[in-house]
Amino acid sequence: MNSFTTPWGEFDLARFPEDPRDPLRAWDAADEYLLRHLHGSDGEPTGLPEPAGTVAVVGDRWGALVTALARHRPVQITDSFLTQEATRANLARNGLAADSVRLLSTRDTPPDRIDVLLIRVPKSLALLEDQLHRLAPRLHEGTLVVGTGRVTEIHTSTLKLFERLVGPTRTSLAVKKARLIFCTPDPGIQRPANPWPHRYALPDGIGVISGRTVTNHAGTFCAERLDIGTRFFLPRLPRHAEPERIVDLGCGNGVVGTAAALANPRAEVLFIDESYQAVASAEATFRENAGPGTTAEFQVGDGLAAVPPQSVDLVLNNPPFHSHQATTDTTAWRMFTGSRRALRPGGELWVIGNRHLGYHVKLRRLFGNCEVVASDPKFVILRAVKR
Structure with a gap:
């Protein structure tokens, strides 16, 4: 377990299952960069609005993002059972109510309307493609869409996918080998059919x-x-x-x-x-x-x-x-x-x-x-x- 310092406070976090011998943390520089941006402390003109509306967090690997944002009662969307277990454990160890985060799998129906969409870019480009197909119709013109990942995880193909399925896309400068993706939803975009499964x-x-x-x-x-x-x-x-x-x-x-x-x-x-x-x-x-x-x-x-x-x-x-x-x-x-x-x-x-x-x-x-x-x-x- 380690202490994760964020603009919303410090949180004790661990992976699941917890292993005291495991040197790996439950977050990384990409998570830190995203949270600083949402707080408005990275110099970008936009941040998390107040009130934020429906906040959906996709691909949060060990629940670090939703634990830090629990005050906004986010929806976590993940393909991983272990991520859900880690999230439950991390909420509990920080004294946060279990129902402060709504846990959904990638197979569940997403929220009808999403006002803030935060995406931790997955290793699988196919999974990102499938999730953007499922989530894009729930976005509106004012939805704040921000992705995050390490520079080695964000490729030209990643940006083209956001551009093709959601709307105009740009990236941030790299900080500590992490990068942000900023995407503006285009309600009139013509999406191809989802090729999955x-x-x-x-x-x-x-x-x-x-x-x-x-x-x-x-x-x-x-x-x-x-x-x-x-x-x-x-x-x-x-x-x-x-x-x-x-x-x-x-x-x-x-x-x-x-x-x-x-x-x-x-x-x-x-x-x-x-x-x-x-x-x-x-x-x-x-x-x-x-x-x-x-x-x-x-x-x-x-x-x-x-x-x-x-x-x-x-x-x-x-x-x-x-x-x-x-x-x-x-x-x-x-x-x-x-x-x-x-x-x-x-x-x-x-x-x-x-x-x-x-x-x-x-x-x-x-x-x-x-x-x-x-x-x-x-x-x-x-x-x-x-x-």
């Missing part, structure tokens, strides 16, 4: 799911095409015939869990991801491809935290090794420990990962065993059994 057919040679069509909402991992790691994993998934409970952990577009359901129609598959866009994609993919009588659940959550202990037979996992701009194995470790807790004795965790990540060391430490199922020069498939 995107659907594509899977290639041949990847097992039972070959040739099937997958649905990808914006921001989902590998939304344009099947990634090479999953392509390696799919034809090598375990084949069981008996009834079992399977978890597609970090499900993305659900292609792995759907393949498992096709291979074993007697299985019950639980799709879990912390991304609302991903879980919506997984559900669409499963519904289109699953055979009659197959059952599935879809859960947005913090890994396996909400899954009862010893209730799962098989976990299939392609863990991420990036959290925003940080390269870390923290998420993978939490997925592995959660899997061990959720698995029944004799249950199995199957992991696909880059060879250099060394997941076998962690799995042997946690499970007491780890077997290499298959490998190539880039990827390795590992199997650990709960004893």
Whole structure:
């Protein structure tokens, strides 16, 4: 936890889940720059009006922005379950009422009218495109629109997207490697149709799911095409015939869990991801491809935290090794420990990962065993059994 100094006071903030050993803060220079601008202390002629009306904050990564702006009762719009949990925790630790911020996901209907739109530019340009399509009709001529991000996150394509979907756009000077985007809504703008969700057919040679069509909402991992790691994993998934409970952990577009359901129609598959866009994609993919009588659940959550202990037979996992701009194995470790807790004795965790990540060391430490199922020069498939 660290103290975040803003024009509206100091706030103790932490990421979620909170880890005292984590040196990363719950905010950065882009958040600071945006708040100084809204306060009018950066020299720009415009700032946050009083009263502000409906303030919508998109992509606030750990709730730093909405916590600082809680007096304006903002609406937070995020694709991340962990962001929502961080926001709740940060409001509580600063003595702010839980209802001072309205939490919406990127799948929820936005407010009818938005008077101030603040956007933390996401890593995914597709997610930004989808959100601007959804939000632009809620803006009016007087809406204050400000984006923020690090200079490495704001590209010409980012600015063109604002220009094409919202209105005239300019940027600020860079301060501490952060930049602001100023956009003036044009009510008469002619927007193209929203291209999301995107659907594509899977290639041949990847097992039972070959040739099937997958649905990808914006921001989902590998939304344009099947990634090479999953392509390696799919034809090598375990084949069981008996009834079992399977978890597609970090499900993305659900292609792995759907393949498992096709291979074993007697299985019950639980799709879990912390991304609302991903879980919506997984559900669409499963519904289109699953055979009659197959059952599935879809859960947005913090890994396996909400899954009862010893209730799962098989976990299939392609863990991420990036959290925003940080390269870390923290998420993978939490997925592995959660899997061990959720698995029944004799249950199995199957992991696909880059060879250099060394997941076998962690799995042997946690499970007491780890077997290499298959490998190539880039990827390795590992199997650990709960004893």
